Amino acid sequence: MAEIIENTGSGKKQGGRRAPKRMGAHIDMTPMVDLMCLLITFFMLTTAFSKPKVMEITMPEKDKSEDPKDAPKVDAHRTYTILLTGDDRVFWYHHGEVPEGQTFPTTINKTDFSKDGLRKILLKKNEKVFTEIFELKEKVKKGELVLEEDSLNAQIKRIKKSDKKAPIILIKADEKTKYKSIVNVVDEMAICNIANYAIVDIAPEEIALIEQAPK
Secondary structure: OEEEEEEOOOOOEEOOEEOOOEEEEEEOOHHHHHHHHHHHHHHHHHHHHHOOOOOOOOOOOOOOOOOHHHOOOOOHHHEEEEEEOOOOOEEEEEHHHOOOOOOOOOOOEEEOOOOOOHHHHHHHHOHHHHHHHHHHHHHHHHOOOOOOHHHHHHHHHHHHHHOOOOOEEEEEEOOOOOHHHHHHHHHHHHHOOOOEEEEEOOOHHHHHHHHHOOO
C-alpha cells in the first residue's frame, strides 16, 4: 500500500514566510510482489497440468462376426507383424513371406529398439511416405511453403492415405510385455509416419515361434 510521509519541515519562517510542508510518497511493493508470486505459481502449475499424460491410441473396432472368413481381408504383401516379449525382445515377420497354405511363418526375425533396429526397418518399408512428409515439413520450416498447422496436418494425412502400398503393421505382445515396450513401438510408428497399425492379440503359434527363437 502507498504510504505518505509528511515532512513538517523546520517550521521556521523564510524571508518572512513560513516554509511550506513537504509531502514524501513511499509505495509499499510487498502486495504486488506477493501477487506476482501467486501468478507465477499459477501459470507454472497450469502449464504442467496441460501437458498430455496419456497416449492416444485409436483401436480398431471389434469384429462383430465370429466367423474368421468374414474378417476384412488385409494385403499380405503390405502386412508386417511385430512381436514383443516380457524380456524386452522384439521380433518381426512379413506376411508376404509366409509359405502358401500356412497362416504363420516357420521362423521370425529378431531386432531391437535401437536406431539401426526396428526404426530402420520401418523407414525402409515406408520410405515413400516418410520422404514426402519430410520434404513437406522442410519446405514449411524454411518458409518456402506457408501453411497453418491444421492445413499441414491435413496434408500429411492425405499423403499417408494416398500411398496404397504403405505397410500395415500388426503389433502383438505377450502377457509379460512391459508398458514401456508398447509406448516405444507406438512412438516408432509416429516417428516413421506409419499410418496403418493396430495392436492385436498374439496367437499361440506366434508365442511358440518366440520360444524357439535364439535368445
